Amino acid sequence: MKQVRLGVVGLGNIGKFHTSYLLDKKISRCELTAVSDAYAPSLEPFKQHKQLKTFDRSEEMIRSGAIDAIVIATPHYLHTTIGIDALNNGLHVMVEKPISAHKADAERLFAAYKENPKQIFAGMFQLRVEPRYVKIRKLIQSGELGQLVRMNWIITDWYRTEAYYASGGWRATWKGEGGGVLLNQCLHQLDMLQWLCGMPARVRGFCQLGRYHNIEVEDNITTYMEWANGCAGVFISSTGESPGSNRFELHGTRGRLVLENNQLKFTRNDADMIEFSKTSKSGFAKPDIWNVDIPIENAPNPHATLMQNFVDAILDGAPLIAHGTDGLGSVELANVLLYSSLINQTIELPMDSAAWEKKLNQLIAESKHEKKVVQSTADDFTKSFNR
Numbered sequence: 001m002k003q004v005r006l007g008v009v010g011l012g013n014i015g016k017f018h019t020s021y022l023l024d025k026k027i028s029r030c031e032l033t034a035v036s037d038a039y040a041p042s043l044e045p046f047k048q049h050k051q052l053k054t055f056d057r058s059e060e061m062i063r064s065g066a067i068d069a070i071v072i073a074t075p076h077y078l079h080t081t082i083g084i085d086a087l088n089n090g091l092h093v094m095v096e097k098p099i100s101a102h103k104a105d106a107e108r109l110f111a112a113y114k115e116n117p118k119q120i121f122a123g124m125f126q127l128r129v130e131p132r133y134v135k136i137r138k139l140i141q142s143g144e145l146g147q148l149v150r151m152n153w154i155i156t157d158w159y160r161t162e163a164y165y166a167s168g169g170w171r172a173t174w175k176g177e178g179g180g181v182l183l184n185q186c187l188h189q190l191d192m193l194q195w196l197c198g199m200p201a202r203v204r205g206f207c208q209l210g211r212y213h214n215i216e217v218e219d220n221i222t223t224y225m226e227w228a229n230g231c232a233g234v235f236i237s238s239t240g241e242s243p244g245s246n247r248f249e250l251h252g253t254r255g256r257l258v259l260e261n262n263q264l265k266f267t268r269n270d271a272d273m274i275e276f277s278k279t280s281k282s283g284f285a286k287p288d289i290w291n292v293d294i295p296i297e298n299a300p301n302p303h304a305t306l307m308q309n310f311v312d313a314i315l316d317g318a319p320l321i322a323h324g325t326d327g328l329g330s331v332e333l334a335n336v337l338l339y340s341s342l343i344n345q346t347i348e349l350p351m352d353s354a355a356w357e358k359k360l361n362q363l364i365a366e367s368k369h370e371k372k373v374v375q376s377t378a379d380d381f382t383k384s385f386n387r
């Protein structure tokens with residue numbers, strides 16, 4: 001194969017965004033040859049492109065012979081069913097975040113990949129190429145930051161209006177989405193959190209359901225996490241606060257990193273703080289510090305970078321930036337923080353995926369929420385990308 005023939009399923013916000021750079025030929029050795037959406041009017045604008053086949057059923061696109069690979073950009077629950085169908089029919093698969101709506105579904109998707117291990121299976125976790133997070137990771141992995149002792153992330157600038165929640169029948173419902181701010185808005189941050197710090201050993205969530213909006217899922221959360229080495233931290237988010245904050249703070253024994261207002265600052269300890277405490281003769285002395293401003297810039301089109309990497313993996317065997325199975329950590333965190341809150345208990349990880357699925361099914365069965373869907377005005381949703 002010299003060129004990858006790609007299909008996109010789900011032509012909403014992010015699906016259309018992917019098709020725009022694909023149609024602009026921003027991805028080399030790749031041609032968008034088919035699109036699919038269950039809502040027929042979404043296909044209309046694509047019919048002007050002669051090379052494109054359009055399908056209102058993903059099953060038909062998958063079996064059409066028109067594509068070698070598929071990008072799944074539908075509501076979360078369908079990531080699993082469409083992903084399994086595509087893998088079982090010989091396609092390479094790129095799945096949008098979250099990899100699945102819940103951990104048990106992710107395990108089903110991974111089982112299908114295990115059956116078809118030669119196919120490329122990737123996840124759209126584009127923050128993994130953002131220089132600010134890449135640099136933080138380097139500082140951790142090189143030992144510059146020392147042993148991690150604290151992680152605090154307050155990301156409350158995910159402000160969303162009622163119009164946002166009304167814009168899609170699936171949004172912010174147990175049945176259509178399976179969660180709220182954790183699974184949707186914060187999913188990328190949860191991916192970063194576990195990519196940088198590893199998975200915590202135990203967590204406790206405090207989530208408020210429909211605190212600010214007429215929705216049944218969580219839109220305001222305060223959560224506590226603890227790692228096996230004793231590192232501890234809080235992760236706080238909301239879609240109801242404006243202006244809100246976005247401050248990510250990581251403390252290691254060799255200093256403190258703060259990412260805020262698109263600036264990355266490293267306050268570096270001259271000595272490891274634990275060693276210093278053991279050896280200092282003075283009761284009030286502190287390690288000397290160095291203030292380092294770390295230059296950062298935004299990646300120009302991180303989604304396209306991951307898409308190019310997906311194509312390169314298919315054609316050349318290039319290593320994936322984000323393997324599909326890497327999507328487990330973020331979905332598990334989104335699920336377990338909410339589950340912990342709902343059952344009012346601290347939970348040890350790895351979580352019991354079947355227990356959460358059972359709880360979620362109960363929430364779906366008992367839901368009395370009535371959702372009114374209203375078309376919103378044409379917003380520039382790409383404004384929400386860069387956090």
Ligand SMILES: NC(=O)c1ccc[n+]([C@@H]2O[C@H](COP(=O)([O-])OP(=O)(O)OC[C@H]3O[C@@H](n4cnc5c(N)ncnc54)[C@H](O)[C@@H]3O)[C@@H](O)[C@H]2O)c1
Nearest residue numbers: 010011012013014037038039073074075076096097098168
């Ligand atoms: N990586 C990112 O930066 C990013 C950004 C936004 C959304 N997302 C993810 O992408 C997914 C879609 O989000 P969105 O905001 O684009 O949603 P959306 O509601 O705007 O679009 C979803 C689209 O899927 C279509 N659809 C629904 N059921 C279908 C089916 N059975 N077959 C084919 N098409 C179907 C809908 O008609 C709609 O056009 C979500 O999982 C979301 O988490 C990722």
